[in-house]
Amino acid sequence: MGHLKIKNGELAAGDRKILENLHGHLREQVHTFVGYPCTGEFDFTPLLPFMEFPINNVGDPFVDSTYRIHTRQIEREVLAWFAELTHFPPDQYWGYVTNGGTEGNLYGLFLARERFPAGVAYYSEDTHYSVYKNLRVLNMRHIMVKSQPSGEIDYEDLLETLRIHRDVPPIIFANIGTTMTEGVDNVGKIQEILRKLAIAEFHIHCDAALAGMTLPFQEGIPPYDFRAGIDSISISGHKFIGSPIPCGIVLAKKHYVDRIARSIEYVGTLDTTLTGSRNGITPLFLWYAIKRAGVDGFRRQVGQCLKNAQYAVEQFRKIGLEAWRNPWAITVVIPRPPAAVLKKWQIAVYGERAHVIIMPSVKIQQIDELVADIAVARQEQAKTAAKLTAPRKNHSGIKSQPKPKPKQRSKP
Numbered sequence: 001m002g003h004l005k006i007k008n009g010e011l012a013a014g015d016r017k018i019l020e021n022l023h024g025h026l027r028e029q030v031h032t033f034v035g036y037p038c039t040g041e042f043d044f045t046p047l048l049p050f051m052e053f054p055i056n057n058v059g060d061p062f063v064d065s066t067y068r069i070h071t072r073q074i075e076r077e078v079l080a081w082f083a084e085l086t087h088f089p090p091d092q093y094w095g096y097v098t099n100g101g102t103e104g105n106l107y108g109l110f111l112a113r114e115r116f117p118a119g120v121a122y123y124s125e126d127t128h129y130s131v132y133k134n135l136r137v138l139n140m141r142h143i144m145v146k147s148q149p150s151g152e153i154d155y156e157d158l159l160e161t162l163r164i165h166r167d168v169p170p171i172i173f174a175n176i177g178t179t180m181t182e183g184v185d186n187v188g189k190i191q192e193i194l195r196k197l198a199i200a201e202f203h204i205h206c207d208a209a210l211a212g213m214t215l216p217f218q219e220g221i222p223p224y225d226f227r228a229g230i231d232s233i234s235i236s237g238h239k240f241i242g243s244p245i246p247c248g249i250v251l252a253k254k255h256y257v258d259r260i261a262r263s264i265e266y267v268g269t270l271d272t273t274l275t276g277s278r279n280g281i282t283p284l285f286l287w288y289a290i291k292r293a294g295v296d297g298f299r300r301q302v303g304q305c306l307k308n309a310q311y312a313v314e315q316f317r318k319i320g321l322e323a324w325r326n327p328w329a330i331t332v333v334i335p336r337p338p339a340a341v342l343k344k345w346q347i348a349v350y351g352e353r354a355h356v357i358i359m360p361s362v363k364i365q366q367i368d369e370l371v372a373d374i375a376v377a378r379q380e381q382a383k384t385a386a387k388l389t390a391p392r393k394n395h396s397g398i399k400s401q402p403k404p405k406p407k408q409r410s411k412p
């Protein structure tokens, strides 16, 4: 608990204790945090002096406000960095730092609906649960398309579904890393389908919550960025980069945003974002992490995570689990572990499947410990199952013979 810096005298001893206990509890939980796509490894304590101000990036990041306690200049640098990463030309993008992937996706869908009010949204069955809610919030027509076992969209089903609705512009919600398997919808193939059906008006939004920070640092990946003809993209900040406050970025073609902008005299800026008041601390976190790691640092981190993910697959297989991962993924899919394992480890489960995500904070020792725990729990499960099926013993330890079936009595 050495990191806790609550000044003496500011809180009653009992309240201080509550915070110290919570801090200790959270620190302990990081060790077993292997099932969610958020790293537990970062240190933003050098930014603590910024906690003294009522920072608020209200409204548009590119238009200064009469509310001058903001970090817009830093936010713009963060957006420029992500624009370069996703190959948006410097003069053609607009975006902002969001509260996370859900808001970025909502924004992308909002822009798409503003472009095509009668458009129909298409998304695969492996799409994150929040997207369905977003579509309902926006009151958009939507159709779910089948997925392949890898998590990638089923292109044949997409083609056939689009063919039936050729009269309305499609809004394609592409998963660039599905939640459960990190499957990536190939935007090149989606474009081919649209060409084949001679559909000229469409919007492609990419949900790159996690993989938006891993794919750019790998070779031979499926096309998904501006070069593939996308219109908007959302990437989470608290996932691969890591942050104590959820955050993300959304980028879109600039001229789509111009059509929704409204000038607001009260704050002296444009109302282009979903929320009014906006977090000005999270852009600082992202900026700090980007400056510290740089592209080379992230490339090294991603390389290490991929190596560790492959190691995890091999270790799980050694104990007889059918573990697998997509080629560019740091998500390792395994069968649902026994309850005892789920009690100790924070692992996301979905029906009979589960996954562990090898984020930068997940180390080899944790993988080894998890594999050992699963092996023990499976042995226990097997023993219990054997006991239940074995013939019962009586008190003398002698196996009781199965009772002879009562002879069939002939009917009187």
Ligand SMILES: Cc1ncc(COP(=O)(O)O)c(C=O)c1O
Binding pocket: 037, 099, 100, 101, 102, 103, 128, 130, 177, 178, 179, 207, 209, 210, 236, 246, 247, 248
């Ligand atoms: C693929 C995908 N999209 C969207 C989200 C939602 O992102 P957030 O939790 O940042 O709102 C997640 C969260 O895990 C996700 O995995």
